[in-house]
Amino acid sequence: MLCGGCIDFENVHFGYLTDRKILDGVSFSVPAGKSVAIVGTSGSGKSTILRLLYRFFDPQAGAIKVDGQHIKNVTLESLRRSIAVVPQDTVLFNDTIFHNIHYGRLSASQEEVYDAARRAAIHDTIMNFPERYSTVVGERGLKLSGGEKQRVALARAFLKAPSILLCDEATSALDSTTEAEILTALRSLANNRTSIFIAHRLTTAMQCDQIIVLENGKVVEQGAHEILLSRGGRYAQLWGQQNNTTELTDSLVKVP
Structure with a gap:
């Protein structure tokens, strides 16, 4: 039985094809109740890290542990009961919105x-249908x-009340205003999880x-946002590229 504490990846190797490695000796820890961005x-x-943690696949080498237990040694039901996933593309049934949350x-x-x-801040919207x-x-x-749809996925996760929350680019397809609102709900859901x-x-x-x-299946940097920015490494480079792209987009929008 999992309590959903810390997550440990220990020298994990994995590839969907034998001649193409996706993860090449990945190691990291997520302390209980803390949040990590990849x-x-x-x-x-x-x-791929989320798929392995949910056991859609097993690594070819290395170990994945939750609460110090190798996830291969617990039942799939026990593992998945302790995890909620908020995906980029939420799969909904052609049924009532009540059933989809339930x-x-x-x-x-x-x-x-x-x-x-x-x-999940969707109740008022539903009551207006x-x-x-x-x-x-x-x-x-x-x-x-x-x-x-993302709010329905969030409501499902709130209802499940999991020990572990996995978010796979849950806001990447949304406009900036909606993204900010969903992130607020996500932060509430992730609190102490x-x-x-x-x-x-x-x-x-x-x-x-x-x-x-x-980078290329390896952990090249790890740390808090400000620390990584101060190092001027790969994260700082990604941050600079993304901000420059945002500034360019904003300037193009403002052109009459």
Whole structure:
């Protein structure tokens, strides 16, 4: 049985194909109740770390531990019960919005579902729908906006009340205003939970206790935002590139 404390990756090696290594000896620790952001360019192995932790795959070498227990030695049910995932593209059923939130914990009461929706800041939106919680969301949630779908994913996670929270670029497809609102709810959800954020936007990463920088399947830097910036290394380079891109986009928007 997992209590969802610290997470340890110990010299983990993994590749989807035998001749193409994705993770090349990755080691890091996430202390219980702390948040860690994993950043890096596309293909560096960020999302693979979450897939291994959720045991969609097992590493070819090395160990992944939660609370000091090798995750191979606990049942999948026990492992996955202690983890909630907020993905980039939330998978919704062609069913009511109530059922889509309730799926986070099917034993939850109606009031608990409503409370989870309030904490994810989607309850008021739902109450403005003509059929409220009986509203059918459509195939893959096509009747909801991107921000609304993410809030349903957050409500599911609040309802599940996990020990471990995994966020896989949960705000990357949203506009900046909606992103800020979702991040506020995510911070509330991550409070006092062991949390791993896969972050493309470094504004998400900077709010975490620690940042891990991946490059070609290896950890090349690790530390808090200000410390990594002061080192002038790979993270500082990524930060500079992203800010320059943002400034360029803003200037183009302002051109009459």
